[in-house]
Amino acid sequence: MQTSAGPRARAEVDLAALRGNVRALRSRMGAGTALMAVVKSDAYGHGMLPVARAARAAGAAWLGTATPHEALALRAAGIGGRVMCWLWTPGDPWRAGIEADLDMSVSGRWALREVTAAAREAGRPARIQLKADTGLGRNGCQPADWPELVGAALAARDAGLVEVTGLWSHFACADEPGHPSIAGQLDLFHEMLAYAEKEGVEPEVRHIANSAATLTLPESHFDLARAGIALYGLSPSPEIGVPADFGLRPVMTLSASVALVKRVPAGHGVSYGHQYVTPEETTLGLIPLGYADGIPRHASDRGPVLVGGVRRRVAGRVAMDQFVVDLGGDTPEPGESAVLFGPGDRGEPTAEDWARAADTIAYEIVTRIGARVPRVHVNESRAGDENERRAGDENESCAGYENERAESGQSGGSGQRGQGAD
Numbered sequence: 001m002q003t004s005a006g007p008r009a010r011a012e013v014d015l016a017a018l019r020g021n022v023r024a025l026r027s028r029m030g031a032g033t034a035l036m037a038v039v040k041s042d043a044y045g046h047g048m049l050p051v052a053r054a055a056r057a058a059g060a061a062w063l064g065t066a067t068p069h070e071a072l073a074l075r076a077a078g079i080g081g082r083v084m085c086w087l088w089t090p091g092d093p094w095r096a097g098i099e100a101d102l103d104m105s106v107s108g109r110w111a112l113r114e115v116t117a118a119a120r121e122a123g124r125p126a127r128i129q130l131k132a133d134t135g136l137g138r139n140g141c142q143p144a145d146w147p148e149l150v151g152a153a154l155a156a157r158d159a160g161l162v163e164v165t166g167l168w169s170h171f172a173c174a175d176e177p178g179h180p181s182i183a184g185q186l187d188l189f190h191e192m193l194a195y196a197e198k199e200g201v202e203p204e205v206r207h208i209a210n211s212a213a214t215l216t217l218p219e220s221h222f223d224l225a226r227a228g229i230a231l232y233g234l235s236p237s238p239e240i241g242v243p244a245d246f247g248l249r250p251v252m253t254l255s256a257s258v259a260l261v262k263r264v265p266a267g268h269g270v271s272y273g274h275q276y277v278t279p280e281e282t283t284l285g286l287i288p289l290g291y292a293d294g295i296p297r298h299a300s301d302r303g304p305v306l307v308g309g310v311r312r313r314v315a316g317r318v319a320m321d322q323f324v325v326d327l328g329g330d331t332p333e334p335g336e337s338a339v340l341f342g343p344g345d346r347g348e349p350t351a352e353d354w355a356r357a358a359d360t361i362a363y364e365i366v367t368r369i370g371a372r373v374p375r376v377h378v379n380e381s382r383a384g385d386e387n388e389r390r391a392g393d394e395n396e397s398c399a400g401y402e403n404e405r406a407e408s409g410q411s412g413g414s415g416q417r418g419q420g421a422d
Contacts, residue, residue, distance in 0.1 A: 008288050009256035009373045013046045015054040016379035017233055017249040017343075022058035024247035025214060025227050033221040034205070036062035036084065038228035040070060045294075045367040046232055046252055047375040049077050054380070055231065056081060064226055068092050068102070075100040084129065084166075086139065094118035098126045103165050107131045107139050112152055112162075119161040128153065129166030130201075132192040134185040134208070136172040143192060150196045166205040167196055171220075174212035175237035186220055212236040215246050233343070234351060234362045250350060252366055253342035254373070257335050258307065259322070260286035270324050271316030276301055278315075283327040285312075287338050290321040294368035295340070296358035303357045304349035306339040308332045311349065341365070 026035050037055035039048045052063050052074055062082045065071040071085035072093070085097065086105035095118040097104050106112050106128045119126045130153055133140030141149045156162045169189050173179035189208050197203075205223040211230035213220040229236055233243050233250035243250060263283055270276040270284065278284075285307060291297045295318050303314040305325050315326040325338070339348040351362040358365070 008259075009254070009293065010376045011045070011369050011373050012253040012255070012342075013050070013375055013377045014249075014251050014253070014379055015050060015377055017251045018046075018051060018054050018231065019058035021231055021233050021248050021251070022055050022060055022227075025225075025230060026059055027247070028214065028218070029221055029225060030218070032223060034061035034224050036060065036064045036207070036224055036226040037231050038064040038226055039074075040064065040066040040228070041367050044228065044232050044363065045369045047377060048073065049079070050375075050377040050380060051231075052077075052079050062224060064228075068094075068097050068104075071102050072096055072100055075102075086129075086131065088114075090114065094126070095122050098122045098124060101127070103127045103129055105129050105131050105139070105168070106149075106153070107133070107141050108145070109149060109152060112149070112156060116156050116159075116161040119156075125157075125160055126162045127165045128162050129168055129203075129205075130164060130196065132167065132169045132189060134169040134188040134192065135181055136170050136185075138170070140169060143188065146192055146195065147199075150199050150201060154200055164201050164203060166207065166224075167193055167201065167203045168206065169208045171208060171210055171213055174210055174217060174220075175240060177216060177239055182217070186217075210236075212240055216240055229363055232366065234366070238352075250341075250343045252351070252369075253348070254289075254340045254369060255337050255342075256287050256289050256340070258285045258332055258338050259288045259334060260284075261327070261332060261334055263331075269316075270326075271300075271319060273317060276316035276324075276326075278326065283329065283331050284315065285325045285327045285332065285338070286322055287325060288322050289340070289373070290319045290323060292320045293370040293373050294365075295323065296354070296360065296365070296368075298360070299354060299358040303340070304353050306346075306348040308336060309347060311347065 037060035039052050042048045043051035062084060063074060064084045066087040068085050071083050074083055084103040088111055094115045098118055099122055104115060104126060115126045115128060130149060131140040133142050153164050157164055171185055173181045193206055207222050207224035209220040209225040211227050214225040214227050215230060230248060233248045235241060235243050261283060264278055266278055266280045268278045289295050297318045300314055300317040305312050307325060308330055312325040312327060315324045341351045341354055342348045344350040351365045354365045355362045
């Protein structure tokens with residue numbers, strides 16, 4: 001029995017690929033549309049601060065977060081520019097958001113009451129964006145309540161307590177091309193925009209497009225498009241296409257060192273419950289990642305892994321800290337790299353492959369990679385980034401991405417639908 005050497009695991013995040021994805025997304029937008037890089041949930045598991053800086057450098061005019069604590073962390077790190085935060089709950093730090101110059105989403109009267117009270121305390125107006133529920137059924141103001149919310153927001157504006165900087169909504173099924181709800185939501189959004197603007201709201205930005213709509217529905221782009229999963233080089237759904245169809249490249253590569261290699265006889269049970277029993281004498285390799293690190297237990301006996309240039313699969317159940325692969329006749333040295341997923345152009349599986357194995361979506365695969373796995377950011381800086389930063393929300397071609405392909409290569413894959421996520 002041999003023991004492991006070298007680093008246990010790492011999630012390599014290729015910021016050159018991310019910058020290329022920003023440029024590829026911007027190339028799909030008209031001159032009047034800016035890009036919001038969605039960096040919620042620690043940038044979908046990729047590391048919020050390095051990703052935010054790289055996205056800004058490549059020309060993302062806005063950053064988007066779910067929670068105020070995420071948005072305030074961007075400011076604490078010295079990241080300027082427009083930052084929008086949309087998932088507020090009663091008692092959240094509205095005043096801190098005002099003082100940090102955040103754009104804060106308001107979906108109902110309770111939120112407007114809290115943000116205006118915070119504005120009085122801060123002695124300055126809050127920047128707010130009114131969210132319309134056009135059919136997703138989550139956050140957002142119902143059409144029947146829209147006149148009341150718009151009227152209250154205008155009264156708060158006239159009192160010097162808020163600036164209404166945006167009107168926005170979110171698609172439910174943009175990742176299902178041709179779904180009838182898409183046109184219905186878009187029509188209702190137009191109606192709710194028209195009402196608010198008729199009443200006197202003068203928004204800087206109007207937006208409804210998520211990643212799927214950014215890639216496939218130019219009529220939904222308005223002034224701003226929000227890219228989440230596409231920013232990280234993953235497709236929102238297989239129906240839309242693979243990342244390479246849109247000039248996107250997966251950003252994260254997850255790997256671990258083989259911790260142990262041993263020969264076992266035929267009929268040897270592997271992992272809890274002996275769900276897998278070796279059909280013949282074989283070599284087993286121990287991979288020091290488990291469901292505590294975000295490896296889905298549901299992928300037991302199915303999750304793909306590249307070891308020694310050969311695709312293997314998880315043998316038996318994924319445990320909390322480790323899983324086993326059947327290596328057949330191969331006998332790699334402990335410490336050799338096992339690649340769980342990456343861009344896919346070196347024979348390794350993709351996050352979409354793991355999503356299929358676990359009956360989930362690629363969003364969940366990358367976002368759930370745990371804190372025990374260090375994020376290693378590569379290609380953090382590049383000559384010309386300052387010029388990209390100054391480009392603001394002007395559009396540019398994919399030429400910059402093509403120049404960076406030498407660093408990153410090109411590939412793609414497909415996974416399940418993202419259920420309307422950004």
